[in-house]
Amino acid sequence: MFSLLPHPLVYAEALLAQFANLSRATEGSALLGGFARGLAELSGCELAQLYLLDATHTCLGMSAECLNGHLQPRQTANVPADYNGEQLLQFALCQNRVVCIGELEGSLYDTSFLPSQVRPWRSLLCVPLANQQQSVEGLLLCASHQRMELQGFADSFGRLGSFVLGHLQLLQRLRRPSGGASPASAGAPGLSGYGLTGKSAAMRQVYSLISKVLHSSCTVLLGGETGTGKEVVARAIHECGPRRTQAFIVQNCAAIPENLLESELFGYRKGAFTGADRDRSGLFDAASGGTLLLDEVGDMPLPLQAKLLRVLQEGEVRPLGSNATHKIDVRIIAATHQDLSVLVSQGRFREDLYYRLAQFPIELPALRQRGNDIFDLARHFADKACAFLQRDEVSWSNAVLDLLASYGFPGNVRELKGLVERAVLLCEGTELLVEHFSLRMDTLPDAGKLNLRERLEQIERGLLIDCLRKNDGNQTLSARELGLPRRTFLYRLGRLNINLENVDG
Structure with a gap:
């Protein structure tokens, strides 16, 4: 275990002392803080961090941080609530693999989770932490401004971390009230962006917002252009949250007439109108305990908006033909491609309902703003189409990737999905070609909704990708x-979300 360390006996004694010190901790916060400080002392690093998953394994939060010998406060506004969007942390967590980087400076690794310092961080060690059942519960991280070989600490740090997890669980059981149940972790969903596809900065911001509202009951308003995946995000919030075992129901408010929409949402009693020959529960009751998505809520008629406001404020509904109200427990997620504030100014949407729905807004980015997510989504849709058709997977020609990178996608993810599925059907060989895609060339970015900065980024991205392909991915030759x-070349690759996997095709 200590063969890679310069003074193994001295280190073993210091490690044993850390085990002894941590075993005497009687508070969870003191235990985690002492662990972070111990990691910094053992490794000689200026930074030690501890990340732990929550009970549902959907949120990765920083639990302790020791910087320059001092524990950092956790209750500060600038500390993110969730680090699931950090790719390097996700790799170590999901792959259960130690990550050791001896030279961070000049690399393409995104280390935005490290605190900003005048001196750059150069060395990094990230070790997954497993409990007694060998389930990964979190990560420990050490970083230094010096060029250091940290791999030798990985094994002993992992064992020390497992001991800390066990001791933390013991302290929690001792402090749990009699008969109290522990949070259930069985059936917890995966960690890769709440089941959503995308690693761009825009989507990482969406993941961060989801993490803040996931375990809350407040109303969420999903905005964004048509086809950006609002229903998919709403389903992710439901399936990764505490209501995932209950119903998830979707109602498009623009799909049916006003009188039918009211009875559909609120239900009715026998005799309420002609043809009502029995009592019928509405969607609010059907979704009780779960989640109701009101899609295209901007098209909801004004009379119904007043009734929806009462549901949100009082948590109760009154079926048509009934004089009595009853309580419901349902989470409301609203979605719209329209600007509700504009509708309010036009008198087409109630202002009080708007502020009630916009309690926690999440704006979904257009596909043209998501960089290399286009390629990840395209491959995802192609793989699903091939599996459905029971055919071998297809490869992608460089010309197709260039075409997708330069296209504006006015229909966003929905349009991309349809294009890829059609291309797979048309493809008779093993490679997708330009002729398999029927793109409307009048919707290229220069005629779309891109602003000047976004258009310049598209042009720059195309130049960089073309140069890399010409030089077989050689970054030095391409920069020259x-x-x-x-x-500067590496910085531009990172800023434009260009990775070599997409360049290689």
Whole structure:
């Protein structure tokens, strides 16, 4: 265990002392803080961090941080609630693999989770932490401004971390009230962006917002252009939250007439109108305990908006033909592609309902703003189409990737899905070609809704990708050909979300 360390006996004694110190902790916060400080002392690193998953394994939060010998406060506004969007942390967590990087400076690794310092971080060690059942519960991380070989600490740090997890669970059981149940973790969903596809900065922001509202009962308003995946995000919030074992019901408010929509949502009693020959429960009752998605809520008629406001404020409904109200427990998620504030100014949407629905807004990015997510989504849809058709997976020609990168996608993810599925049907070989895609060339970015910065980024992305492909992915030759310092070239690759997997096709 200590063979890679310069003074194994001295280190073993220091490690044993840390075990002894941590075993005497009687409070969870003191235990985790002492663990972070101990990691910094044992490794000689300026930074030690501890990340733990929550009970549902959907939120990765920082539980302790020791910086320059001092424990950092956790209750600060600038500390993210969830680190699930950090790719390096996700890799170590999901793959259950130690990550050791000896030279961070100039690399393409995204280390935004490290605190900003005047001196750059150069060395990093990330170790998954497993409990007694060998289930990964979190991560420990050490980083230094010096060039250090940290791999030798991985094994002993992992064992020390497992001991801390066990001791933390013991302290929690001792402090739990008699008869109290522990939070259920069985059946917890996966960790890759709440089941959503995308690693761009825009989607990582969406994941961060989801993490903040996931375990809350407040109303969520999903905005964004048509086809950005609002229903998919609503389902992710439901399936990753505490209501996932209950119903998830979707109602499109623009799909049916006003009188039918009211009876559909609120239900009715026998004799309420002609043809009402029996009592019928509405969707609010059907979704009780679960989640109701009101899609295209901007098209809801004004009379119904007043009734929806009462549901949100009082948590009760009155079926048509009934004089009595009854309580419901349902989470409301609203979605719209319209700007509700504009509808309010036009008198087409109630202002009080708007502020009630916009309690926690999440704006979904257009596909053209998501960089290389286009390629990840395209491959995802192609794999699903091939599996459905029971055919071998297809590859992608460079010309197709160039075409997708330059296309505006006015229909966003929905349009991409349809294009890819049609291309797979048309493809008779093993490679998708340009002729398999019927793109409307009048909707390229320069004629779409891109602003100047976004158009310039599209042009720059195309130039960088073309140069990399021309040089078989060689970054040094590509930087030289474009007349850029290599570090500037790498920075631009990272800023434009260009990775070599997509360049290789």
